[in-house]
Structure formats: C-alpha cells, structure tokens
Amino acid sequence: MSATESTTTSDGFTPEERAAMKERAAELRAEGRKGAKKADGIQAVLDRIAQMAPEDRALxxxxxxxxxxxxPQLSPKTWYGMPAYANADGKIVVFFQDSGKFNYRYSTLGFQxxxxxDDGDLWPVAYALRAWSPAVERxxxxxxxxxVS
Structure with missing residues (x-):
C-alpha cells in the first residue's frame, strides 16, 4: 500500500482535499451573502495567510x-482556502497554494x-515557489x- 492509498478516504479524496472542498463551500456561502464586500475578501486572504507556517506565510x-x-484591479479572495485574486467577473486569475495545504515540498503560484x-499550444500555468528574491519578484x-493584460 502506498502512502497515498493509506491517507485516501473511501471516496477517493485525502483529508486535505476534503478540507479544501469544505472551505470552498463556506466561501461560496459567504460570497452569496447580501452585502459581501471586497474588504471581506481582503480580510479572508490576510486571515488565511496568517494561519500558514512561517516559511509559507513569508512567501x-x-x-x-x-x-x-x-x-490592483484584481479582487483578493480565498478559493478552496487559498489566497486568490479574481477579475471583475469573479473568475480567479492567480492563486497561491502554500506547501502545507496538501503537504507538498514547495508552495505554488498558479494561474487559472x-x-x-496563452503561448501557442503549450504554456505553464503553475510555478513551484520555494524562496523569494528580487528575480522571483520580477x-x-x-x-x-x-x-491581466
């Protein structure tokens, strides 16, 4: 039995995946609330970042x-419990997945x-992120x- 099999529940999802789905359901309920504001999304992102392990939090x-x-035109919000940034249509453009989210060895900067x-028929949409530097920031x-262009 592999490590993945031992941590996967009978429905095929790991506990971390099930937690992410529950977070997403709560996010959708919060978005549906009358009067939900951009400030709510910013606070949700900041709260989620504050919960991360120190290395992930710094990134x-x-x-x-x-x-x-x-x-600045993107709206911060959480998406499956991850900090994310959405366009005016509410569609996620970019997100940050901390390494602790699914017990990965690196954090991920991803694009939806x-x-x-788009760059021809093949382009990257996710990047491993292990450390911050001026080159990484650029x-x-x-x-x-x-x-967003």
Missing amino acids: AERVHVAVTAAA DAANL KVVELVTAA
Missing part, C-alpha cells in the same frame, strides 16, 4: 504585495484559465501583469 505575504501592486498567459510581477 504568501510577498505574493500578496506583488499581485496587488501589479494588478482567466489568465492571459518574474511574479511579469506573469501577473501578462495575466
């Missing part, structure tokens, strides 16, 4: 600053189909800027 804070500076990163800003 998430830098990603949050870079994304909100490069694309609303991101304008690349994140470049990607986010292209994603």
Whole structure:
C-alpha cells in the first residue's frame, strides 16, 4: 500500500482535499451573502495567510504585495482556502497554494484559465515557489501583469 492509498478516504479524496472542498463551500456561502464586500475578501486572504507556517506565510505575504501592486484591479479572495485574486467577473486569475495545504515540498503560484498567459499550444500555468528574491519578484510581477493584460 502506498502512502497515498493509506491517507485516501473511501471516496477517493485525502483529508486535505476534503478540507479544501469544505472551505470552498463556506466561501461560496459567504460570497452569496447580501452585502459581501471586497474588504471581506481582503480580510479572508490576510486571515488565511496568517494561519500558514512561517516559511509559507513569508512567501504568501510577498505574493500578496506583488499581485496587488501589479494588478490592483484584481479582487483578493480565498478559493478552496487559498489566497486568490479574481477579475471583475469573479473568475480567479492567480492563486497561491502554500506547501502545507496538501503537504507538498514547495508552495505554488498558479494561474487559472482567466489568465492571459496563452503561448501557442503549450504554456505553464503553475510555478513551484520555494524562496523569494528580487528575480522571483520580477518574474511574479511579469506573469501577473501578462495575466491581466
């Protein structure tokens, strides 16, 4: 029996995946509330970042600053319990998945189909993120800027 099999529930989802689905259901209920505001989304993102392990939190804070500076038109919100940034239609453009979310060895900066990163018939939509540096910041800003263009 592999490690994956031992941690997968009878319905095929790991406990972490089931938790993410529950978080998403709660997010959808909150979005459906009358009077939900952009400030609610910002606070949800900041609260989620505050819950992360120190290494992930440091990366998430830098990603949050870079994304909100490069694309102020995006609205911060949580998505499956992850910090995410949506366009005016409410579609997620970019998200940050901390390494602890699914017990990965690296965090992930990911882009959804609303991101304008198309490059022929094949292009990356997720990037492993292990450390922050000026070069990483430049690349994140470049990607986010292209994603919202």
